[in-house]
Amino acid sequence: MRIVFMGTPDFAVPTLSEIVGRGHEVVAVYTRAPAPAGRRGLDLTPSPVHQVAERFGLKVLTPKSLRTPEAAAEFAAHDADVAVVVAYGLILPLAILEAPRLGCLNLHGSLLPRWRGAAPIQRAIMAGDQATGVCVMQMEQGLDTGPVGLVERIPIGPDMTAGDLHDRMMVLGADLMARALAALERGGLAFTAQPEAGVAYAAKIEKAETRIDWSQPAQVVHDRIRGLSPFPGAWFPLGPDETRVKVLRSTLAEGAGPPGDVLDDRLTIACGSGAVRLVELQKAGKQPAGASSFLNGNAVPPGTRLT
Structure with missing residues (x-):
């Protein structure tokens, strides 16, 4: 099929x-414009998708907006x-x-409908969910x-972190999308409306959420730590x-004790109830380290x- 890919x-x-490996014709790749990088922000770094698309020899477009008539006409011209x-x-x-004949798949x-929005991976772990998933949706x-x-x-x-789940999800998701496209090409991809019950929104992570509050129960503290790892990081x-x-x-x-107390020489920390042991840490400006090295x-x- 003729496919426009949009990702960053x-x-x-x-x-x-x-x-690309399944033999589809990727007629254009849309991605975010190169972003400032380096200590002074003077270098512009293409997105990961941009870099891979260029290695495949694909046409790359980086519009700042898709809301103009010109952007819509250019998109439609990909046919x-x-x-x-x-x-x-x-x-x-x-x-x-x-514009696309068969619509847009996300x-x-x-x-879904749990964790619609910007930060579904982090929010699922921070909420203590025992399962999540990846889905192909008609936009x-x-x-x-x-x-x-x-x-x-x-x-x-x-003990799974957001980083662990991210890496697992992006591999499974690639295979899932490939299977969805194969079914779509055969005319056999059926869509089911999302239920009205169970909707939850995954708001983007705010800075105020990242500082650890030891007065919370240990499970809440642990879920916050792993849900924010590796970025932006609970601290x-x-x-x-x-x-x-x-x-x-x-x-x-x-273990138990006043919230925030270090209980032993293995960095076991008392929480509002129970305790957590800190396994891997990263001091500002330093590389990540195991607890003993830290x-x-x-x-x-x-x-x-x-505190």
Whole structure:
């Protein structure tokens, strides 16, 4: 089929690669414009999708908006059978949604209608969900409201981080989209409307959510840590200079005490109820380190209270 691909981050790269590998004709790739990078922000770095598309020799377009008549006319001129959208980053107006003969398919990282919106991977873990999934949805003007064609369910392990789930989901999602396109080409992809019950919105992560609150129950603290790992990262201040320390991995642990107290020499921290053990940390400006390595360079003896 003639396909327009629309995506930006590394999450979208396996899907683009799978589509090309299955022999479809990718007539254009839409992605976000190169972003400033480097210490001074003077270098412009193409998105991961942009870089891969150029290696495949595909036409790449980086419009700042799709809401102009010129953008709609250019999109329609591709004469695409279908558009595939994976974490693109721009809202698609009705003129774009209606241009491909078979519409626009979106790969979304949740079990819709739960976790519509910007941060479904993080929100599922932060909420303590035991399972999530990836689905192929027919796009419409509402926020992730379209009917669903295919779904792949993914269990969430007790210590799984958002990074772990992201990597698992992008591989499964690429295969799921390839299967959806094969069924669509045969005329055998059936869509089911989302139920009205069970809707939840995955709002983008705010900075105020990232500081660890040790007064919360241990399960809540643990879910916050792993749901925000590796980015933006849940953190706490350490030492008199309040150096920011991200916690990248943790696990539930035995122990009790005043919230924030360091209970042993393995970085077990008391919470509002129960305790968590910090497994991997990253001090500001440093590389991630396991707890034992971190303690070699940072004094956090039992009895220390983390604020």
